[in-house]
Amino acid sequence: MLNISNERIDVNDLDRYPINTLRTLPNPDSGRRLGRWWLFFLLVGLVVMFLPWRQNIDGMGTLTALTPKDRPQTIQNVIPGRIERWLVKDGDYVRQGDTLLVISDIKDEFFDPAIIQRLNEQLTAKIGSEQAYLAKINALNGQMLALETGVRINLDAARNRVKQSQYRLTADEADLLAIRRNYQITLDRIARYEKAYQSGLISLTDLETRRLRVQEDNAKVIAQENKLSITRQELVNAQLNLTTIQAQFEENMAKARSDRSSAVSSRTQTAGEVAKLRNQISNVQIRQGMYIVRAPQNGFIVQPAKTGIGETISAGEPIATLQPDKPQLAVELYVQAMDVPLIQRGRTVRLQFDGWPAIQFSGWPSVAVGTFGGKVAVIDAVSSPDGRYRLLVQPIQQPGDQPWPPQLRVGSGVRGWVMLDDVPIWYELWRLLNGFPPSLKAEPAKATPS
Known part of the structure; x- marks a missing residue:
């Protein structure tokens, strides 16, 4: 049997003894400290569980124009012809009515100059x-x-x-x-x-x-x-x-x-x-007036489809793409079908644009950095081919927000969060674990048909 003494060893006197094993023994107070830390984290977690959380619906999308006339359009010729000369090049800015292209007729019934x-x-x-x-x-x-x-x-x-x-x-x-x-x-x-x-x-x-x-x-x-x-x-x-x-x-x-x-x-x-x-x-x-293809509106010439002199083009064939000048930007945001009934026109949206660094706390939008504000302007009545619904979000500048960057281009990627009502964090975690959709405190008002 072990000869165990009731006398305690003073830790401070261990330095007098050349025994390494005694020095490696754990401090009996470390367990109490760990327990106190776990208790602290538990209390903090309980407090956090009752903090308000802004429910939101996230989606991915791209930048577009709010009105169809501001979206990229293809320039087409009404009649078939042969390209004689180009008067513009990629990236040129043109005004409405400027000559882009000159063609000649390829139908023998119109060959006679008189x-x-x-x-x-x-x-x-x-x-x-x-x-x-x-x-x-x-x-x-x-x-x-x-x-x-x-x-x-x-x-x-x-x-x-x-x-x-x-x-x-x-x-x-x-x-x-x-x-x-x-x-x-x-x-x-x-x-x-x-x-x-x-x-x-x-x-x-x-x-x-x-x-x-x-x-x-x-x-x-x-x-x-x-x-x-x-x-x-x-x-x-x-x-x-x-x-x-x-x-x-x-x-x-x-x-x-x-x-x-x-x-x-x-x-x-x-x-x-x-x-x-x-x-x-x-x-x-x-028809003779159509031998000159003109710009339908102000904008920039992008990606001419037919470039060679002497190439023939058919009626209605795309010749080039025109990006209208100063479009009224909007965001095409796609959300799941189960979330659409909770979204109404005028709902606030937080946006993160590709190329702009941002730190987003979806539940606490007030502490987000690098995001921009918007509001839901249009909700499509039918779904897209992949089953999601498209939202059109137009700019809105809330207090403390910066306006949308002027460097944004149509087609850039965007991630957005449609803001709903405040709920406790524990409710949001419970909802996510059960796969339930967000909830509203009141029945959504019927949106005016857009």
Whole structure:
């Protein structure tokens, strides 16, 4: 068994003994010091757990322009052509309307340098044809009017001839009736004269005279019948002539109307060709103005797509990129879909730009260094292809903030934090451990559609 003494060894007297093991023994008070430190850290941790923490939603994005007109745009040519010369180079600043590029036409139908003069000559000829057709239409209108006037006169004359024939027919019929009566009387008389001659009352000479009178009256009846037949035939002919005049008038009018319709159709077709030529002349004039490609607005020329002299470009093909001057910068920030309902327009955002050193405490934005302020201006109504939603953040200068650096360029990377409400740190840690989204003290107000 060990011979253990109850006497304590004074540590200060160890120097008198050359024993290294005693010197390496731990100090019994170090455990108490460690316990005190752990207690201190525990108390500090408990206090920290109840400190306020600003909930936030982080996202990554890039710099862009707030309005579409300030974003980089491709310069395109409306017509196909061949590059003749460039008047700008990469990085040049251009103003609206400055000439960037001169091209020539590659379609053979526009090769003629005097094409507008030729088209004007064709237009003059077509206008002359249109006027000639108009004159023909007017002449046919006069012809139709003359036909109507002439047919009225001819019809009146024909109707008069019909009436005259009817009158003569009536007179001839009356004359025939009278002559027939006279002939009948003559026949009655000759019968009496025959009896008187047989009785010897009259001579043979008187009888023969009476017989001759009968023959004469018979001849008158036959002549009057012939005359009546001729009058009837004249009446039929007059009626036929009336019908013929009407039919001939209809035929002439139909022919005149047909000629007039053809003239009107030709004039309308010529008028359409005149309008087509005028449209073609205007198109050629406008097309010749498109041989010069101009800057749509002030900005900088970036990355020409077609550079060689003599290269051909198609219609609508990008020629170069134009970065508009002095764009109204904004940040495209992409956040998760589960966080979008908690974000409203006007929410404060802290931003960290690529190339600007910053120290960001997302929960305590007041102690962050090197970040810049912004506010949510637009929240997209639909998600991007990767399922995230885009926020547009515009600059806002809060007290103590610096304005956005003037050296920022469109397309630079950005990291941002959308600031929400204050909660204790213990709640935020509990939320993160459970994977819950941030919470709000009040229901978010419905954002005005952007």
